[in-house]
Amino acid sequence: MSHDGPPPHGAAPPPAALHGLHGLHGLAAGDAGRPERADWTVPQHWQDYTAAEHATWAHLWQRQHAGLQGRACSAWLRALDALPIDDRAIPDFDRLNAVLQPRCGWQVVAVPGLVPDAVFFGHLAARRFPVGRFIRDAQHLDYLQEPDVFHDLYGHVPLLLDPQIGDFIQAYGQGGLRAQALGMLPLLARVYWYTVEFGLLREAGGLRIWGAGILSSATESRYCLDDATPQRLAFDLLRVMRTRHRIDDLQACYFVLDDLGQLMALAEQDFEPLYRAAHALPTIEPDQHLAEDRRLTREGRPMDGDTGPAGRAPADGADPAPAPALSPATRRPDRRPARRR
Ligand SMILES: C[C@H](O)[C@H](O)[C@H]1CNc2nc(N)[nH]c(=O)c2N1
Ligand SMILES: N[C@@H](Cc1ccccc1)C(=O)O
Ligand SMILES: [Fe+2]
Secondary structure (H helix, E strand, O other), rough: OOEOOOOOOOOOOOOHHOOOOOOOOHHHHHHHHHHOOOOOOOOHHHHHOOOOHHHHHHHHHHHHHHHHOOOOOOHHHHHHHOOOOOOOOOOOOHHHHHHHHHOOEEEEEEEEEOOOOHHHHHHHHHEEEEEEEOOOOOOOOOOOOOOOHHHHHHHHHHHOHHHHHHHHHOOOOOOOOOOOHOOOOHHHHHHHHHHHHOEEEEEOOEEEEEOOOHHHHHHHHHHHHOOOOOOEEEEEEEHHEEOOOOOOOOOOOEEEEOOOOOHHHHHOOOOHHHHHHHHHHHOOOOOOOOOOOOEEOOOOEEEEEOOOOOOOOHHHHOOOOOOOOOOHHHHHOOOOOOOOO
């Protein structure tokens, strides 16, 4: 099943999220979640986190951390060491901002969960990154419809220290307001999804992860690089705008940047004509293959013309010879949401 309509983090969550599986946060909380402040920020009230909540943070960190060596992009690995974020406790946002703001001009602000698109864009445009105050509960460590403090702080925030990513996300905030005015937000949301949330990057050692939705997911951080199932395509803006994304399962398709410098070129490009072009062309399903796609091997090399064991694509354009997949135990038995943050 693939979903598109809802932008990243699903403004319209699937039924499971509405039926109390995760507790109600942000938009899912309906009227009860109506904000006191117009910008939807809330006090973090760090002292109010329970020992169990800090333990959940520590557990998520430890589960994730060793596995990301050699998988996460070098910018993320470096930045994590530079920030007062560790496995001991949920970070205190004030302490974090004291380091973050002088280094890169970004700060984090606490929000109850998802906030309306325009509010989200307004924060990003002002270099404020909204971070969910809550942490997922221990019964739902893998499945989470809304961005919580682990996804946001562990996945996104370190990358704000990278000047190219930081500037790209700020420009996305400005572009979001523009896309809304043009009625093209669903197309821009795909760009965010396939970059900031689920992007891959070519580095000297091979493909690496830079998307925060992958960095905070135990399953997807392995699957996206190692599993033979998903496509890994060289980034192509029009192709991305046309490609639906999944909000409730592992992605079927990842887009790979050659280097983070590509982001600034994207931010500076006028999207309006592309929105119109993408809008006029058929939508592409996440698992669909196109003849013109530039597919990459798991080492980050072009598939066509690659004579190595990863193989060239067969002439008929069908799947390349299957490589070993994850063991059955680590594969998802079904399509139920159990995914990414
Ligand atoms: C398209 C846009 O990026 C998306 O819908 C927004 C909406 N609200 C959000 N609110 C929070 N807290 N975090 C998010 O990532 C988003 N994403
Ligand atoms: N350049 C885009 C805005 C944008 C910036 C950064 C990321 C994505 C989009 C526009 O013209 O609307
Ligand atoms: Fe996110």
